[in-house]
Amino acid sequence: MRAAVRIAAWLYAVAIYGFIFLPVVVLVLFSLQATSFPIPPFTGPSLRWYQAVLSDTRLTSALVNSLLVAVLSSLTSVTLGFLSAWGFARFVLPGSAILRGLITLPLTVSYLIIGMGLLVLFNWAGVPKSLLAAGIGHVVINLPLCFAIIYSQMGDHQINIERAARDLGAAEWKVLLMITVPVMAPAIFAGFFLSMTFSWDEFVISFLLTRFETTLPVEIWNLLRSGLNPKTNAVGSLVFAVSIVLVVFFELTLLRRKPA
């Protein structure tokens, strides 16, 4: 009976792993396919589609745009998130709970609706569609995330270090830059890299708010119109590789937080 449960559990786990990995394996496998169609049977490895992606200026400039938007919007999110988290954690403010709720509220609203709202507002205000407009949207979705991560990590032992610094005559900005930022570095990095992965992968806001210059997910979306295409597989595999690098960074910063 015990052994039967074990075997059933193993079979089930293998089946679920198979289901979870099936599309990813297919994606990467057929990105290495030499022929023009990413369909079975697999006809041997080739890197020609990776070459095609890297020599496609639309895709490479979209990739640069994506990185630019991801880095700048994440820096903005993490800066605003950190300052407000510090403010709320260290000082008593009237209506603090409501204000904190306001900052985290965008987490509960779908990206489509956030993008729609900005589109309507920018349209009324006469702000043209651009990477900047999309970047503003990315800060809207990532600021609450950065705030929540950093705020949750503001502990009491840090207050004492800050107090000690103040007692020794440090000005507030010195306390902030030389004590709080280094002490909070793991949470700040975690917020930054998580924002990076979300911004890097965000589609619907960028789709609504950009026109001529767009981000990589939007360019990939445009590629999809041509149907199944090995170039899409190659660019998808590259995106996967970049995401994995970001996730490894994220894991390392999270792991570093644990003292043990």
Next chain:
Amino acid sequence: MSISGSNSRALPWALVTPALAWTLAFFVLPFIAMGLSSLTAHEGGGLTLANYSQFFTDPSYWRAMVNSLEVTAIVTVISILLAYPFAWILAEQVPERWQRLALMLAVLPFWTSYVVRSYSWLLVLAQNGVINRALTGIGLIAEPLQLANTRFATVTGFVHFFVMLLTLTIFANLKQLSPSYRKAAADLGAGPVRTFLHVVLPLTLPGIMVGAFLTFVLCIGDYITPQILGGNNELVMPQLVMMQIGRRGDFPLASALSIILMAVVTVAYLACARWLKIERA
């Protein structure tokens, strides 16, 4: 003391104001703009409820909401049923030292691009895709099955995503459960099935509900997966919203539909609020 004394009132506001201002300017204000826009007519100004009444009277719009709710309900139920045993296996059957690795592997495809992940399912489900080739290859079917551009495809793509998500939330919940509960139940004579049904399952219900709520919110608001995998045969609400913008430039109607969608999510939140609060406390 004197310097920091005069600073101490201005400083905290200087810290929190940028974040608050950003949220007000680019989240609250757009939302108000969307609300006002939903009350105007597409052509010509003037306040009107026409956009809302169109939704409630036009059966094709109504149909999109029904499709959205049906797909979301199916996806949520299947994802929970698949993820729960998997999370249990990871938490109970996998040796402690391998658990972190096993969980990381289980969520690894999370980190592929979302657009690309839906497209990858197209490679699997297409007419000449992996599944049809395999089935015709072994002679099980003569003609390829229509798998892509169906509700089945949409549900598969969604379930793939949410099994990973629910595995995370349920796993965390199972790990928090003290083993002494199970020991106590066993000492009192309950078999493994009764222990599970009467002890483990009720205690992990909050985790399931949080996961189910996340699934509901993310699934009903998603445009990418239904558009890539479901095609245009059976529209869901986000597709309808995007269609108003893309093809017709009808922002007022798109705004009204977005607000209706948000209202549905709010109702779901209120329905789950009991469990969601337990989790937060």
